Structure formats: C-alpha cells, structure tokens
Amino acid sequence: MRRSADVVVVGAGTAGLHAATCLAESGRRVVVLERRPEGHSGARWCNGIVAWQFERAGLAPPVAPELRARGGVTHLLSPSGTTRVSITSSPVLDADMRALVQRLLDRARGAGVEVLWDVTDVRPRFDDAVEAVPTDRRVRGVHATWHGEVIDIAADLVVDASGRAGVVRDAVPALAAAAPPVEGADLCSAQQLVLDVDDPDGARAFLAEHGARPGDIVSWMAPDGGFSIQSIHVAGDLDEASLLTGSIADGRHRSGSELMADLRRRHPWLGAQRFGGGGTIPLRRTPARWRSLRSSSLRMASWRSRSLRSSSAWMALWKRSSSGLTMPTRRSTSLAITFLAPLRSFVSDSSRR
C-alpha cells in the first residue's frame, strides 16, 4: 500500500504523541506508527514529575487518576538507615504514565493525527536520486509492515520517537554516526511497580520504624553505591505501595529488577503487583557532539536527511534525573518550530514569486 503524509512519527510514547500533536496543530498531515497494540504504548509505570513541567509542556496539570499523589514528605536514608534527611515539601507529582500517554493520544487524535498500531519492520525510505552517496541520502518517509501488509509512506519529515530502539536513527548513516547508542555506565536500570499492601499492620510498623507516616516516601540512597536507589511510597490509605529501584547498568551492580526483588523479599507486608514495569534510562550528559550540533554540519546532515530524533534516548539532556515529560515534550515542541519555520518561509517565498 502506498500513501503519503507531511510527517511520519515512529513511536506513540510521550515524545512521539506530543511531537505529532504540535505538528498536526500547525496544519501538517501526521501519521504515527507504533509497534505495540493500542493501550500499551509508551511508559506503563509511574513517573515523578515536577509540577511546572506540565505547564512548560503546554499541558493542563494532571488530575486523578493520572495524578496519583502530590508531593508528600520524603525521607532519604543511608543504606544502613542510620543517617536520614527528610524533605517536608516536594514539588514532585506522582503521575500514572499510562493515563498521561492516553491523554496525549486523545489530544493527538483531536488534532487530526492518525495512529497505526501493531506496526513492525519500520525502516527509512531513502531518496533514490542520491543512493550512490550513502551518507548523503535523504529520508523521504518510511517502509513498514502493518497487519501483514507492506506500507510505503512518503513524507517530508520522519521523527524517530522510538526511545532507545532508535529505529530510524540507526539506519541513517549521518545520525547513527553522530548519536551512537547509549550503553552500560551511561544507563540506569530501573523498575517501578505499584503493589497491593497485603498487611496494613506490617506497613504501619515499617513506617513507624522509619519515623514516617502513611503517604510518605522512604528512600534508601545508594544501597548498591553511586546512583542506586530503593524507594517505597505507601499510600495514605495503606491500600497500595509504589516502589522504585534503580542502579547504573554497568554489570557491576544489581539491576533495577534485582533491587526490586530484594525490596519485596525484605518487606513481606507487600503483596501482588497491580501494574508497573522497567527499563533502562539514559543518563549521560549532553554529548559534545549534540552541543556542537546547534551550529555544525551535523545539524545540516540531520536536516538534509529530514530525520530528526525526538526521543529521550538520544540525548538525555537532563542533568540529575531524567524526565519522562520535560525533555520529550520540549524537544518535540522545538522540533515542530524548527520544522515549520523553513516551511513558512518557503510558502511566503513561493507566494511572492
């Protein structure tokens, strides 16, 4: 099947859906391709998001059930639990990313975005005219398989918002060379689960032991050294608990899932999993290459190839903690502005002629 669009976005997570909306609201025909089925794309766990990040992304603040809790007291403990710092007021909101992704999807559809689910085998569709010079080939859309049918979508711009998969980036020589995959010590292996509290008395005893109250967060900092964390947030009504674990994924520390198993073993009052998931989060500082991208030939290479990467996995610009909202959505907004500006000047130039 052959079809065309102004923009193809690969990935229906936070970054992809926001980029799609920004571009569609500016009058572009946008198609999003997602490999998972509807209702399963993007992050499927909870993120701590600072309140102003929603405003900066141009989104209304979350409400329940997307908003699960708002900035309670956080107790930061040393691994042995003997040293403790308590933060009494935190600006961080506990957001259910499943609901945020659904909100972004509804918004995208409202802006006229078409989303194709269960899409496999996405690969860039190159401009045949310059096939002889592989590094100069321009991306002119994508090829993919959708429900067993090969689709060929011609597009002016392809946005790779596929997370660490980098499905388009890795197949475009100029982008692959400029943004190699993030590995090992530059990754955090993380898991976030929401669990039943099977034994409320056990939860009360745990909180009392740490001088905490229902609704507080108890976090052990650096249980496996460096960047690692184990954290338990018991809900105010003692009905459920939200757990977060993470560590550097260099093979020398326990992974997020191993730290999670350890936490659950040590706290038998915790019960079955309600939802959640895990993955790896890029941590590395802004690569020098990206900093120079603003003014360098790489930007031109990206621009020429008409494929920019919007997802968090590429740049990981955040400094201390990653953001499931700010970086994906801010980059998506700048992408829309960057992409639309030349089009506008092209349109006005053409009309003058």
Ligand SMILES: Cc1cc2nc3c(=O)[nH]c(=O)nc-3n(C[C@H](O)[C@H](O)[C@H](O)COP(=O)(O)OP(=O)(O)OC[C@H]3O[C@@H](n4cnc5c(N)ncnc54)[C@H](O)[C@@H]3O)c2cc1C
């Ligand atoms: C356990 C854990 C806890 C976290 N906690 C926080 C937190 O507290 N605060 C915070 O700000 N951030 C947190 N993060 C990070 C945050 O969740 C991510 O930064 C955010 O989800 C990234 O969004 P994205 O849209 O860039 O990518 P993703 O959410 O990964 O979306 C990418 C989409 O692309 C799709 N895709 C991939 N490959 C293909 C392909 N070949 N073809 C088509 N589609 C494809 C995927 O199925 C997915 O739907 C956490 C991450 C983890 C793992």
